[in-house]
Amino acid sequence: MTITYKDEKGIAGMRLAGRLASEVLDYLTPFIKPGITTNQIDKLAHDYMVDVQGCVPAPLNYTGGGNKPYPKSICTSVNQQVCHGIPNDKPLKKGDIVNVDITVIKDGWHGDTSRMFLIGECSIAAKRLCALTHEAMWHGIQMVKPGATLGDIGHAIQKFAEGHGFSVVREFCGHGIGQGFHEEPQVLHYGRPGTGEKLVEGMTFTIEPMINAGKKEIKEGPEQDGWSIVTRDRSLSAQWEHTVLVTPTGYEVLTLSAGSPPTPAFVK
Numbered sequence: 001m002t003i004t005y006k007d008e009k010g011i012a013g014m015r016l017a018g019r020l021a022s023e024v025l026d027y028l029t030p031f032i033k034p035g036i037t038t039n040q041i042d043k044l045a046h047d048y049m050v051d052v053q054g055c056v057p058a059p060l061n062y063t064g065g066g067n068k069p070y071p072k073s074i075c076t077s078v079n080q081q082v083c084h085g086i087p088n089d090k091p092l093k094k095g096d097i098v099n100v101d102i103t104v105i106k107d108g109w110h111g112d113t114s115r116m117f118l119i120g121e122c123s124i125a126a127k128r129l130c131a132l133t134h135e136a137m138w139h140g141i142q143m144v145k146p147g148a149t150l151g152d153i154g155h156a157i158q159k160f161a162e163g164h165g166f167s168v169v170r171e172f173c174g175h176g177i178g179q180g181f182h183e184e185p186q187v188l189h190y191g192r193p194g195t196g197e198k199l200v201e202g203m204t205f206t207i208e209p210m211i212n213a214g215k216k217e218i219k220e221g222p223e224q225d226g227w228s229i230v231t232r233d234r235s236l237s238a239q240w241e242h243t244v245l246v247t248p249t250g251y252e253v254l255t256l257s258a259g260s261p262p263t264p265a266f267v268k
């Protein structure tokens, strides 16, 4: 597969899909409280995507080329879960942190975004990890413009995250996105400035750093479900994700909506 460049029609499709994915998170937000199960969140999200938005939930039955079909419509990764947590019947409890990752398909185009949610009162360490991971994602987004490289994005994220004593997960990365869920290129969240693919107007890809409070190493989750990934040292892990478009002068974040958290003050 190769990188796809979106024309005006493709950009319009990606804008709509991106906004709808973000609006699923807006819709879910008031429900994500102590006592709700991730299966209940999955059901709310599924019904909203299908019945209200007329979208297809991209994760449902997704194989990612080789994996077993993903059984749910969203990913919910709690505490030490890094990514691809499968919703289940365990209630969320005060002090948990959870990533909810939504990917919709609208008119054939994909929108992919995730946010962290704090369940009730959380530890200072948990709040700090979630807030700084959001900032790390935005440091990466800010690098996006024609002529910049993928390494510029990765470096900005890595430098910021490691500068705060956190670590960057290596095994999972952002990705090109369009009519395919996971297209080229791979968008690493670490790297060296000036290395890697040059960014070109019309590219659309995700930036979705997974940042661990402890060490960067990961392993398969104890569920042995073929998807869930946890930190090897059982430290907390956070992730935020946006889908972005390379514009003639910089970037446009496609996965914004009324309920998106404020953009950090350092973003120009």
Ligand code: MF3
Pocket: 058, 059, 060, 062, 063, 064, 070, 074, 075, 084, 101, 102, 103, 112, 206, 208, 227, 241
């Ligand atoms: N939404 C995830 C991403 O950001 C991918 C989930 S694949 C699934 O790339 F099958 F686990 F849903």
Ligand code: CO
Pocket: 112, 174, 175, 206, 208, 241
């Ligand atoms: Co993604």
Ligand code: CO
Pocket: 101, 102, 103, 112, 113, 114, 241
């Ligand atoms: Co995602």
